[in-house]
Amino acid sequence: MANTSNYGRTMPERYPNQLGAGTPRSGVAETVKDKAEGIASAIAEKAEDAWDATKHGVEQAASCIASTAENAWDDVNSFMRRYPMATLGIGFGLGLALGLALSNVPRAMQGGQYGRY
Secondary structure, eight states, X not given: OOOOTTTTOOHHHHOTTSXXXXXXXXXXXXXXXXXXXXXXXXHHHHHHHHHHHHHHXXXXXXXXXXXXXXXXXXXXXXXXHHOHHHHHHHHHHHHHHHHHHHHHHXXXXXXXXXXXX
Protein backbone atom coordinates (compact mmCIF):
# COMPACT_ATOMS: atom_id res chain seq x y z
CA MET A 1 0.00 0.00 0.00
CA ALA A 2 1.19 3.52 -0.85
CA ASN A 3 2.32 5.94 1.80
CA THR A 4 -0.41 8.61 2.13
CA SER A 5 1.20 10.71 4.86
CA ASN A 6 2.52 13.35 2.40
CA TYR A 7 -0.31 13.05 -0.11
CA GLY A 8 -1.08 16.41 -1.76
CA ARG A 9 1.79 18.35 -0.26
CA THR A 10 4.02 20.42 -2.49
CA MET A 11 7.74 21.01 -2.23
CA PRO A 12 7.64 24.37 -0.32
CA GLU A 13 5.16 22.97 2.18
CA ARG A 14 7.45 20.04 2.93
CA TYR A 15 10.58 22.16 3.24
CA PRO A 16 9.50 25.64 4.37
CA ASN A 17 13.02 26.83 5.27
CA GLN A 18 14.36 26.50 1.70
CA LEU A 19 13.88 28.98 -1.16
CA GLY A 20 10.50 28.43 -2.79
CA ALA A 21 7.05 29.92 -3.21
CA GLY A 22 6.12 32.35 -0.49
CA THR A 23 9.66 33.10 0.66
CA PRO A 24 11.40 36.43 -0.04
CA ARG A 25 14.02 36.51 -2.77
CA SER A 26 17.62 36.22 -1.81
CA GLY A 27 20.26 38.73 -2.88
CA VAL A 28 21.59 36.35 -5.53
CA ALA A 29 18.19 35.92 -7.15
CA GLU A 30 17.68 39.68 -7.18
CA THR A 31 21.08 40.19 -8.80
CA VAL A 32 20.34 37.57 -11.45
CA LYS A 33 16.98 39.20 -12.14
CA ASP A 34 18.59 42.64 -12.51
CA LYS A 35 21.28 41.31 -14.87
CA ALA A 36 18.66 39.49 -16.97
CA GLU A 37 16.60 42.68 -17.23
CA GLY A 38 19.72 44.62 -18.25
CA ILE A 39 20.58 42.08 -20.95
CA ALA A 40 17.00 42.04 -22.23
CA SER A 41 16.99 45.83 -22.35
CA ALA A 42 20.27 45.90 -24.30
CA ILE A 43 18.96 43.31 -26.77
CA ALA A 44 15.75 45.26 -27.26
CA GLU A 45 17.72 48.45 -27.89
CA LYS A 46 19.96 46.74 -30.47
CA ALA A 47 16.91 45.22 -32.19
CA GLU A 48 15.29 48.66 -32.36
CA ASP A 49 18.46 50.15 -33.84
CA ALA A 50 18.63 47.35 -36.42
CA TRP A 51 14.96 47.89 -37.30
CA ASP A 52 15.51 51.63 -37.77
CA ALA A 53 18.57 51.04 -39.96
CA THR A 54 16.67 48.51 -42.09
CA LYS A 55 13.69 50.84 -42.38
CA HIS A 56 15.95 53.69 -43.48
CA GLY A 57 17.68 51.46 -46.06
CA VAL A 58 14.37 50.28 -47.51
CA GLU A 59 13.11 53.86 -47.74
CA GLN A 60 16.27 54.87 -49.62
CA ALA A 61 15.95 51.90 -52.00
CA ALA A 62 12.29 52.68 -52.69
CA SER A 63 13.15 56.31 -53.37
CA CYS A 64 15.92 55.30 -55.76
CA ILE A 65 13.65 52.84 -57.61
CA ALA A 66 10.87 55.42 -57.89
CA SER A 67 13.31 58.00 -59.24
CA THR A 68 14.71 55.54 -61.80
CA ALA A 69 11.23 54.51 -62.94
CA GLU A 70 10.21 58.16 -63.30
CA ASN A 71 13.31 58.89 -65.37
CA ALA A 72 12.67 55.87 -67.59
CA TRP A 73 9.04 56.92 -68.13
CA ASP A 74 10.15 60.43 -69.04
CA ASP A 75 12.68 59.02 -71.53
CA VAL A 76 10.03 56.79 -73.16
CA ASN A 77 7.61 59.72 -73.37
CA SER A 78 10.30 61.89 -74.92
CA PHE A 79 11.11 59.17 -77.49
CA MET A 80 7.44 58.73 -78.41
CA ARG A 81 7.07 62.49 -78.97
CA ARG A 82 10.23 62.75 -81.08
CA TYR A 83 9.58 59.64 -83.17
CA PRO A 84 5.83 59.04 -83.46
CA MET A 85 6.08 56.84 -86.58
CA ALA A 86 8.71 54.59 -84.99
CA THR A 87 6.52 54.34 -81.89
CA LEU A 88 3.56 53.34 -84.05
CA GLY A 89 5.67 50.71 -85.85
CA ILE A 90 6.99 49.28 -82.57
CA GLY A 91 3.45 49.11 -81.16
CA PHE A 92 2.19 47.37 -84.31
CA GLY A 93 5.07 44.85 -84.25
CA LEU A 94 4.58 44.04 -80.57
CA GLY A 95 0.83 43.64 -81.06
CA LEU A 96 1.36 41.30 -84.02
CA ALA A 97 3.91 39.19 -82.12
CA LEU A 98 1.64 38.95 -79.07
CA GLY A 99 -1.37 38.06 -81.24
CA LEU A 100 0.54 35.28 -83.01
CA ALA A 101 1.85 33.91 -79.73
CA LEU A 102 -1.61 33.84 -78.17
CA SER A 103 -3.29 32.39 -81.25
CA ASN A 104 -1.16 29.25 -80.94
CA VAL A 105 -2.00 28.68 -77.28
CA PRO A 106 -5.45 27.05 -77.83
CA ARG A 107 -4.09 24.68 -80.51
CA ALA A 108 -1.25 23.62 -78.25
CA MET A 109 -3.66 22.96 -75.40
CA GLN A 110 -6.00 20.93 -77.62
CA GLY A 111 -3.19 18.77 -78.99
CA GLY A 112 -3.05 20.59 -82.31
CA GLN A 113 -0.06 20.94 -84.58
CA TYR A 114 2.26 22.33 -81.86
CA GLY A 115 1.00 20.20 -78.98
CA ARG A 116 2.03 16.72 -80.27
CA TYR A 117 5.42 15.17 -79.77
